[in-house]
Amino acid sequence: MSLSFPDAGAMLAARRLPHLNGLRAFEAAARGGGFAAAAKELNVSPAAISRLVHLLEERLGVTLFERAANRLLLTPAGQRFQAGLTPLFDQIAALAEGIVAATGARVLTVGAGPTFAIRWLIPRLAAFQQEAPDVEVRIATGGAAAPFAEEWSCGIRLGEGDWPGLVAEPLIAADLCPVCAPGVAAGLRSPADLKSVTLLRVAHAEDDWPRWMAAAGLEAPRRYGPVLAYYGQAQQAAADGVGVALGLRPYVDDDLRAGRLVAPFAITVPKGRWSLVYRERRAEEPAFAAFRRWILRAARGDGGPDAPPDPRLAP
Structure with a gap:
């Protein structure tokens, strides 16, 4: 008795699966409401998501999104496709988790x-x-x-x-309070003294200083110092004596304990x-x-x- 097996290449060709990257890009965009949300989830650019979805549409021969100025809408075909894909991806994730759990890996x-x-x-x-x-x-x-x-x-x-x-x-609790190096703090006797020092800002939190100044009964200053990408960078610049940053708990707690930073004023605002x-x-x-x-x-x-x-x- 002889056994024969179908050619693996023929099996794959018969299945005609779209590329997984295109499926992931489309499903994430459909679920998130746009290419930007999908790009954040998959850690790629919105242009890459758009290109992958376009290639998927070409392969399927179906339009999945209606593209208009400042908006992206699913076509009826896109709605059906996403309704089937999302639970499938959820099942794959659950299957992977089950395999890991079965091995006893922690x-x-x-x-x-x-x-x-x-x-x-x-x-x-x-x-x-x-x-x-x-x-x-x-x-x-x-x-x-x-x-x-x-x-x-x-x-x-x-x-x-x-x-x-x-x-x-x-x-x-995430509270904001001014923090600076001990040497800088020595010249700060009241919140009003902040007008004479460099104020460090965080790029994604432009309203932090105005909120704190309002709580202290002060007008927001017209001039600030450098803009840093993250709180950690602003905190490090403050510890190095560059200026005064708004420290966010719990980021500043260890530096306050160690004396690398000082909180010269008791006024805090919640975030x-x-x-x-x-x-x-x-x-x-x-x-x-x-x-x-x-x-x-x-x-x-x-x-x-x-x-x-x-x-x-x-x-």
């Missing part, structure tokens, strides 16, 4: 902004590793506006707790809170459950829920 992927990861999470990871040495921690940083990725076990988000589809547990966010189906995963217990406890130690007021910012 992998934890935490999505966080780069400054939060560097200034708060990473310096404390050794304590978590002592509690859960068998958990492999992976940190994914994509900025504060990065969408919650499907492969993340959890994320750390700044805001008011309104994230559809995610459970949000408060960690630490929401840091929360641990995750999908409910992740709650029972052993790696995430261990991390959740640890980070909630660590946050209480840094002024989180039910913790006493932070004495460092008291008058």
Whole structure:
């Protein structure tokens, strides 16, 4: 008896699968409402998303989006295609998670902004590793506006707790206060003295200084100093004596404790809170459950829920 197998190339050709990158680009754009949202999710440019979708439309011979000025609408064919693709991608993600779980691997992927990861999470990871040495921690940083990725076990988000589809547990209050090097602080006796020093800004938080100045009863200054991309960069510039930055808790906490930075004034303004966010189906995963217990406890130690007021910012 002889056995014969169909040619693998013929099987693949018969299946005629569109390129996966094109499918991912289309599904993300359809779900997110545009090429820009898909670009953020997939970490590519909007032009790349547009090109991939166009190639997919050419391969299928079907128009999936109606393109008009400043808007992008799904065609009826696009609506049907997205309705089928999204659950399929969800099933693939769930299948991958199940395979990992079946191997007994304990992998934890935490999505966080780069400054939060560097200034708060990473310096404390050794304590978590002592509690859960068998958990492999992976940190994914994509900025504060990065969408919650499907492969993340959890994320750390700044805001008011309104994230559809995610459970949000408060960690630490995010408050703004001026911080600077000790030498600069020596010349600051009242908030009015800030008009004579360099004020450092963060590019994506242009309203921070006006908000703090209003709370201090001052007019917003007409001139500022350098603009930095992230809070961490502004904080480092302040520690180096370049000027005064608005420090965001918990980024500045360790530098305040160590004396690298000084908070010359007790006035603070709230900027929401840091929360641990995750999908409910992740709650029972052993790696995430261990991390959740640890980070909630660590946050209480840094002024989180039910913790006493932070004495460092008291008058």
